Amino acid sequence: MVERMYLRLQGFGLVAAVCVSISSGLASERLNDTRMEIPDASLDSRPTVREGERPATVDDARIAVAIKKKFSRVSRRLFSSIEVSVKEGVATLKGTAESLWAQERAGELAQVIRGVRGVIDRISVGPVGKAQDSTIQEQLEHQFMEDPVVDLKDLDISVKRGVVTLKGQMHSWQEKQSALNVAKMVNGVQAVRDTLTVHLVEGRDDVVIRKEIVRRYAFDVWVERPELVTVHVQNGVVTLRGRVRSVYEQRRVAELARVAGVRDVHVEGVEVVEGVYDDPMIRSHRPTPTDEELTEAIQRVLAYDPRLSLFDIRTAVNQGVVTLRGTVPFLSIKREAEEDVQHTVGVRAVNNHLTVQTTSSLSDQSIRARIQTAFKHDPVLARFPLSVAVRKGTVLLTGTVDSIYERHRAENVSSRIRGVHALQNHIEFATPEEDKTDGDIQLDVENQVWWNPYLSEQDIVATVQDGTAILSGTVEHAPQRIIAEQQAFEAGASAVENRLQVRKRPSTPGS
Numbered sequence: 001m002v003e004r005m006y007l008r009l010q011g012f013g014l015v016a017a018v019c020v021s022i023s024s025g026l027a028s029e030r031l032n033d034t035r036m037e038i039p040d041a042s043l044d045s046r047p048t049v050r051e052g053e054r055p056a057t058v059d060d061a062r063i064a065v066a067i068k069k070k071f072s073r074v075s076r077r078l079f080s081s082i083e084v085s086v087k088e089g090v091a092t093l094k095g096t097a098e099s100l101w102a103q104e105r106a107g108e109l110a111q112v113i114r115g116v117r118g119v120i121d122r123i124s125v126g127p128v129g130k131a132q133d134s135t136i137q138e139q140l141e142h143q144f145m146e147d148p149v150v151d152l153k154d155l156d157i158s159v160k161r162g163v164v165t166l167k168g169q170m171h172s173w174q175e176k177q178s179a180l181n182v183a184k185m186v187n188g189v190q191a192v193r194d195t196l197t198v199h200l201v202e203g204r205d206d207v208v209i210r211k212e213i214v215r216r217y218a219f220d221v222w223v224e225r226p227e228l229v230t231v232h233v234q235n236g237v238v239t240l241r242g243r244v245r246s247v248y249e250q251r252r253v254a255e256l257a258r259v260a261g262v263r264d265v266h267v268e269g270v271e272v273v274e275g276v277y278d279d280p281m282i283r284s285h286r287p288t289p290t291d292e293e294l295t296e297a298i299q300r301v302l303a304y305d306p307r308l309s310l311f312d313i314r315t316a317v318n319q320g321v322v323t324l325r326g327t328v329p330f331l332s333i334k335r336e337a338e339e340d341v342q343h344t345v346g347v348r349a350v351n352n353h354l355t356v357q358t359t360s361s362l363s364d365q366s367i368r369a370r371i372q373t374a375f376k377h378d379p380v381l382a383r384f385p386l387s388v389a390v391r392k393g394t395v396l397l398t399g400t401v402d403s404i405y406e407r408h409r410a411e412n413v414s415s416r417i418r419g420v421h422a423l424q425n426h427i428e429f430a431t432p433e434e435d436k437t438d439g440d441i442q443l444d445v446e447n448q449v450w451w452n453p454y455l456s457e458q459d460i461v462a463t464v465q466d467g468t469a470i471l472s473g474t475v476e477h478a479p480q481r482i483i484a485e486q487q488a489f490e491a492g493a494s495a496v497e498n499r500l501q502v503r504k505r506p507s508t509p510g511s
Helices: 060-074 100-111 133-146 173-184 206-218 247-256 291-304 331-342 364-376 404-415 438-451 478-490
Strands: 083-087 090-097 118-125 156-160 163-170 191-198 229-234 237-244 264-272 313-318 321-328 349-356 387-391 394-398 422-425 459-465 468-475 495-498
Touching (some): 090 100, 206 247, 331 404, 404 422
Parallel strands (some): 394 422
Antiparallel strands (some): 313 321
């Protein structure tokens, strides 16, 4: 049994789908058009959660219930055998997961529940021997051949009794995390031994490194109050101290600190505190950057991401609306570029005009077969009877899944396949076990918003008509629109009409 304590984080991968596994910025109604519109909305001053439903305190028992509800909404099956207990805000997860991915995903979901200060993972992965080592090895090599970031030639992969060992030198810490994440996605993997090394950029001055980290915090939407995190750098070792709202934000500040020249990051001094931003003096919002400042920040963000830095992605900004142009070789890279841009402070919308151009000569039949193989061996999608059609590189997905997360997962897996230029997702949801009224769905949406630390202070109003959730109000950052939309689907909405606006904030002095 593997036990991990998330209160002390020495190295980890960024949650692939931020907080609630958003689908790279693509909401379900926008499958063929990645532009994020900012529609007019009728603002409503009603409270986010009905007065009688808001808990007086965020105590351990309520946190445990909220985590269990989150598990069931994301996947009724994957997390059904996981027990949750909470003591002083630290959640302990016990039970059995059928894959290493499901084990880690459970910890990530728990981290973004309001009031959680840490997660202890005591989940064991299903019985050894479910898949032969040779089969796992073959699937790993297939996954890395499809991966747009990690070059299989840089890796030495071995498998023994379901334990995967990765050796080799990566070009960056982000590339290393990508390799580890890919390995965890294969069914039958019990654990991943990390013996990967990272090429270290020598000679970078500590002062320069610190300035770069502070700047990354200033422009990242998930670091809500950068002034509450102090950065100290000595001989390339970064020590972070301060206060954040959630375990995810704690992970995020450590992730962003791994810039070129950094040898290690210590985050033990960053404390997760419920209500850390309740002081009105602390809650002063960051001013919106000018278009020129935002353009520079976006260029830096794209340069930091090894998935994107190799490609000529051009940006234009007009009043916070960003337009992306250029060519990339994978649909997944096009989607990831949009996601990275949306996570930048000041971005109100993204028009994604990137073109997917691949040198792949794969036929439509070959692309279809590769996607079907990826689905078959995916720990989330393997059990669902999904159909794939391909015409001139455009993929059409049909079938039935249980949740919005699984629907988005099918998009993400398909977009990584070479030769895929565009994607249409017509996957539907299975009939829910519970027959919910519009009032039940609305209350569930409101409660989910309240329990999410990144939505609870936003002006979000939900109404439900004939199963369709209508979201109106304002949010501070563009990704919060997508998170709120996903929460509505998880609550049981059959469709979502997203009228949320990204609010305009004061510009920087002199702009």
